[in-house]
Amino acid sequence: MSKILIKNIKELVQVLDANVIKFSGDEMANLSTIKSAWLAIEDDTIIGFGDMIDFPEITDWNDLEIIDASGKMVFPAWCDSHTHIVFAKTREEEFVDRIKGLTYQEIAAKGGGILNSAKKLQNASEEELYKGALKRIKEIQLTGTGAVEIKSGYGLSLDAELKMLRVIKRLKESCEITIKANFLGAHAIPAEFKENRRGYIDLIINEMLPIIEKEHLADFIDTFCETNYYTPEETNEILEAGIKIGLIPKIHVNQFTSIGGIQVGIKNNALSVDHLEVMTDQDISDLSKSEVMPTLLPSCSFFLNIPYAPAKQLIEKGLPIALATDFNPGSTPSGNMSFVLSLACIYMKLTPEQAINAATINAAYAMGLEKTHGSITVGKKANIFITEEISSIAHLPYYFGHNQIEQVIINGKLMS
Ligand SMILES: N=CN[C@@H](CCC(=O)O)C(=O)O
Numbered sequence: 513m514s515k516i517l518i519k520n521i522k523e524l525v526q527v528l529d530a531n532v533i534k535f536s537g538d539e540m541a542n543l544s545t546i547k548s549a550w551l552a553i554e555d556d557t558i559i560g561f562g563d564m565i566d567f568p569e570i571t572d573w574n575d576l577e578i579i580d581a582s583g584k585m586v587f588p589a590w591c592d593s594h595t596h597i598v599f600a601k602t603r604e605e606e607f608v609d610r611i612k613g614l615t616y617q618e619i620a621a622k623g624g625g626i627l628n629s630a631k632k633l634q635n636a637s638e639e640e641l642y643k644g645a646l647k648r649i650k651e652i653q654l655t656g657t658g659a660v661e662i663k664s665g666y667g668l669s670l671d672a673e674l675k676m677l678r679v680i681k682r683l684k685e686s687c688e689i690t691i692k693a694n695f696l697g698a699h700a701i702p703a704e705f706k707e708n709r710r711g712y713i714d715l716i717i718n719e720m721l722p723i724i725e726k727e728h729l730a731d732f733i734d735t736f737c738e739t740n741y742y743t744p745e746e747t748n749e750i751l752e753a754g755i756k757i758g759l760i761p762k763i764h765v766n767q768f769t770s771i772g773g774i775q776v777g778i779k780n781n782a783l784s785v786d787h788l789e790v791m792t793d794q795d796i797s798d799l800s801k802s803e804v805m806p807t808l809l810p811s812c813s814f815f816l817n818i819p820y821a822p823a824k825q826l827i828e829k830g831l832p833i834a835l836a837t838d839f840n841p842g843s844t845p846s847g848n849m850s851f852v853l854s855l856a857c858i859y860m861k862l863t864p865e866q867a868i869n870a871a872t873i874n875a876a877y878a879m880g881l882e883k884t885h886g887s888i889t890v891g892k893k894a895n896i897f898i899t900e901e902i903s904s905i906a907h908l909p910y911y912f913g914h915n916q917i918e919q920v921i922i923n924g925k926l927m928s
């Protein structure tokens with residue numbers, strides 16, 4: 513049995529009772545912390561915390577590691593509920609095209625974008641994909657992420673989608689970080705099905721889903737519901753087929769246009785609807801009557817230079833929001849959650865407290881992990897990070913671009 517006792521913590525952040533599953537509206541402004549605190553971990557679980565005045569008497573020193581966190585803060589590890597971490601190659605040539613004036617949609621229309629990644633992934637072996645993704649997972653662990661959702665969607669053929677999902681399964685089994693798999697076969701219409709989209713949707717429903725069910729390859733089902741990608745009707749059909757085999761919808765909607773994706777998500781009890789850069793009043797009003805977690809991806813807006821999702825408006829309507837990176841080679845080549853927080857504060861005008869709630873407990877909810885992740889709670893996974901010496905909680909999003917996270921503990925193990 514291994515034990516870690518962290519003492520003299522300047523501030524222990526996001527201390528919650530086990531019954532809190534998310535924060536909505538005005539609640540998002542509050543962040544519960546303990547100043548001058550201790551935290552105890554046994555194996556992979558948080559077993560206690562409190563004020564230094566009540567520092568526990570140590571009776572058993574066997575296998576006990578004591579960390580002195582004087583001047584430093586302890587947070588629950590970030591939860592990143594939307595990524596595309598498995599890919600074959602980066603796409604910096606499109607980045608340069610955009611600098612020269614092309615838009616994301618224009619690049620996609622000439623065969624770049626998702627289809628570019630799909631072409632590159634066809635020829636990559638499972639081993640190559642695994643090694644590339646593992647490197648990125650190690651990178652995000654060290655920047656404080658303790659749980660991550662990973663999508664397929666760069667395969668776009670039976671073999672290549674299954675290859676991606678098997679890589680994600682292998683990552684789940686071999687990595688300390690908690691991983692959830694999202695099947696995104698409907699990410700784009702593959703070139704060879706351009707004139708036969710029905711044929712590809714049938715392939716997803718009749719051939720991919722049965723194997724995914726048999727091999728337990730996914731937790732969630734996704735589609736890119738967007739103009740020139742999948743219609744709301746197609747999205748609905750694919751989600752319904754996924755639900756039949758036990759997958760939970762978590763979908764891409766309203767990135768460039770509002771075409772009814774939100775309403776399809778609500779109808780199918782999606783766990784989250786993600787992106788939301790373009791929202792109508794009706795979309796916001798419909799969402800506010802649902803339990804769906806709106807998930808915002810500010811580093812995608814930053815990188816593509818597109819509008820930011822209306823975070824403040826959503827919160828003012830009483831909604832919760834989650835924040836995620838969208839780490840992928842096309843629209844967001846970064847998995848750094850601290851940077852996401854900075855962007856959310858700077859461009860979406862979230863307070864640091866709102867942004868931290870959105871990146872911890874609400875993001876855990878957006879992955880179905882709210883009972884085990886996303887807060888400092890007795891019985892939850894010992895997934896935490898220790899900052900360097902910082903002056904206040906706001907310093908974290910304020911001092912952007914510098915890694916202020918000194919140590920990361922995932923499942924009770926120190927990462928390096
Ligand atoms: N918008 C759809 N999918 C990804 C981007 C995929 C890509 O460009 O490779 C996203 O969430 O931003």
Ligand SMILES: [Zn+2]
Pocket residue numbers: 594595596764838
């Ligand atoms: Zn995405």
